[in-house]
Amino acid sequence: MRxxxxxxxxxxxxxxxxxxxxxxxxxxxxxxxxSITEIIYALGKGDQLIARDTTSSxxxxxxxxxxxGYMRALSPEGVLSVSPGLIVxxxxxxxxxxxxxxxxxxxxxxxxxxxxxxxxxVTKIRAVGxxxxxxxxxxxxxxxxxxxxxxAEETATARAGDTPKRVLFILSTQGGRIMASGRxxxxxxxxxxxxxxxxxxxxxxxKQLSDEAISVAAPDVILMMDRGGDHGADNSELxxxxxxxxxxxxxxxxxxxxxxxxxxxxxPRTADAILELSAALYGE
Amino acid sequence: MTVADxxxxxxxxxxxxxxxxxxxxxxxxxxxxxAILSLATGPTGTSLWGALGKLITGEExxxxxxxxxxxxxxxxxxxxxxxxxxxxxxxxVMQGLFRNPLADPGLVGVGAGAGLGAIVAIVLGALxxxxxxxxxxxxxxxxxxxxxxxLSTIILYRVSTRRGQTSVATMLxxxxxxxxxxxxxxxxxxxxxxDQQLRDLTFxxxxxxxxxxxxxxxxxxxxxxxxxxxxxxxxxxLNGLALGEATAAHLGISVQRLKSAAIMIVAGATGAAVxxxxxxxxxxxVVPHLLRLATGPDHxxxxxxxxxxxxxxxxxxxxxxxxxxxPAELPIGIVTxxxxxxxxxxxxxxxxxxxxx
Numbered sequence: 001m002r003x004x005x006x007x008x009x010x011x012x013x014x015x016x017x018x019x020x021x022x023x024x025x026x027x028x029x030x031x032x033x034x035s036i037t038e039i040i041y042a043l044g045k046g047d048q049l050i051a052r053d054t055t056s057s058x059x060x061x062x063x064x065x066x067x068x069g070y071m072r073a074l075s076p077e078g079v080l081s082v083s084p085g086l087i088v089x090x091x092x093x094x095x096x097x098x099x100x101x102x103x104x105x106x107x108x109x110x111x112x113x114x115x116x117x118x119x120x121x122v123t124k125i126r127a128v129g130x131x132x133x134x135x136x137x138x139x140x141x142x143x144x145x146x147x148x149x150x151x152a153e154e155t156a157t158a159r160a161g162d163t164p165k166r167v168l169f170i171l172s173t174q175g176g177r178i179m180a181s182g183r184x185x186x187x188x189x190x191x192x193x194x195x196x197x198x199x200x201x202x203x204x205x206x207k208q209l210s211d212e213a214i215s216v217a218a219p220d221v222i223l224m225m226d227r228g229g230d231h232g233a234d235n236s237e238l239x240x241x242x243x244x245x246x247x248x249x250x251x252x253x254x255x256x257x258x259x260x261x262x263x264x265x266x267x268p269r270t271a272d273a274i275l276e277l278s279a280a281l282y283g284e
Numbered sequence: 285m286t287v288a289d290x291x292x293x294x295x296x297x298x299x300x301x302x303x304x305x306x307x308x309x310x311x312x313x314x315x316x317x318x319a320i321l322s323l324a325t326g327p328t329g330t331s332l333w334g335a336l337g338k339l340i341t342g343e344e345x346x347x348x349x350x351x352x353x354x355x356x357x358x359x360x361x362x363x364x365x366x367x368x369x370x371x372x373x374x375x376x377v378m379q380g381l382f383r384n385p386l387a388d389p390g391l392v393g394v395g396a397g398a399g400l401g402a403i404v405a406i407v408l409g410a411l412x413x414x415x416x417x418x419x420x421x422x423x424x425x426x427x428x429x430x431x432x433x434x435l436s437t438i439i440l441y442r443v444s445t446r447r448g449q450t451s452v453a454t455m456l457x458x459x460x461x462x463x464x465x466x467x468x469x470x471x472x473x474x475x476x477x478x479d480q481q482l483r484d485l486t487f488x489x490x491x492x493x494x495x496x497x498x499x500x501x502x503x504x505x506x507x508x509x510x511x512x513x514x515x516x517x518x519x520x521x522l523n524g525l526a527l528g529e530a531t532a533a534h535l536g537i538s539v540q541r542l543k544s545a546a547i548m549i550v551a552g553a554t555g556a557a558v559x560x561x562x563x564x565x566x567x568x569x570v571v572p573h574l575l576r577l578a579t580g581p582d583h584x585x586x587x588x589x590x591x592x593x594x595x596x597x598x599x600x601x602x603x604x605x606x607x608x609x610x611p612a613e614l615p616i617g618i619v620t621x622x623x624x625x626x627x628x629x630x631x632x633x634x635x636x637x638x639x640x641x
Contacts, residue, residue, distance in 0.1 A: 069612030081327030
């Protein structure tokens, strides 16, 4: 009988814990997605983060948090091991098996839609704010970021004038093969927000381009992510590639490199990224 | 002198057999220890002993204990065991069938077919009608990989079988051609894939037991388990086949039945294993070689030993994969390759007398 009571009390206690945690100040947040982490820090909730995913590299403090891996290959026990009270993730965290386990463990998981636009960023900030219990801060940040983005886009459009430049976004040049961005990508969006035109509109997503297709696209500027490894071809090497040497970009030696998360992360810093990119394209 | 020779040979054979039998026990014990270790270790530090104690006293388990032990570690343990066993046994059977120390299940087209199946599911899965997606749900990739592996084995078997005789040499060559074709089709799909799908493909190719669920255990484990046990009955046949097909036939072995049984068993075991865990390399090569060196080439003892050692090694690799970069997880295919490749190299060099340790 006594055993029974004890078991019942324990069961009641375990059942109460999750809601108790949510009702109180949310503790122990795991953030999945570089822009989500940025937003959580911007909302002043960075001290509640206990882990992050591989793509979360800004602000620098984020790098000190344990890394639960790549968002689509999360390990169920790995995520549980940091004792999360809440998981806030970009849409598409997985695999589904891991998500099922997290649900079974009663860990609240909020998926945030990622959309590469001004409205998308603002919605994202509000959604993250609601998830982490910082609705007021999020509202203020959303209004602020919205205004910054609007002004940045206006500035960029004004700088571009009637002659928007054609920009080719190159994801990588590994082995002489050029992977470039077509329509409906984060890179495509940032190019148009910065008052330029994507030189490639024939396909969606990131694909390998033939040398001649690049010639035909005739980009005025080449845009790349600034990091090591296969993205690290230096400018002279890049501009002397057969595919690129015939383009206006090679003639004027116009290559712009920006940090990947900053440029195409679509978070609180995107307005700055737009201004910086448009300044690089058209001058201040 | 001749008398002495005649005497030593049977004694030596007997000795090896005894050694191999003893190895059964040692390997079974090793597997049991690794299995317990696999249940007891993980990044959460949830205690197996604490939970067992509670079960005995009738106390309620916490949600964490229930989820970690029952939903994560136990299905992972079972899948890891059957998959490790099936990879090692399939490798040993293939090496016996092809009489080639480098043979692996990839030779019967399972790998290429399963890979293509997985890629098709990952890239084109979104095009399926919704009602079908609702039914297969999360397991689309697994189903598709199994179907792809099975289909390509059937094609390969048909192509290389004429008048009731399967030519192992034709199968080898046709397997290469089919592999190239599957690779090309995969290439086209990779080209069509978006970023996220590409990442999924990369991770699938590296293999993992992290997605182990009870549903997968229920579907895959019995199939793989039956195939592994069935392979134990191929021992005598494969021993005969080592002397050549003609000699084996004279020994009274039905060579054609042996071949088709071996191919079906390997296709079933590997297809199901790859379908639930993705590509895991090197177990199928390293395990049979290690055992042949230690206990001799007799398939009757080699196959069960390979099952035990394969299961042990994969569980061990899985423990490493979940702990080494916790809370993230290293794909297990990377762990088996990093551990397996040097061991394999060492075996090769030692055999040729290039190293002496």
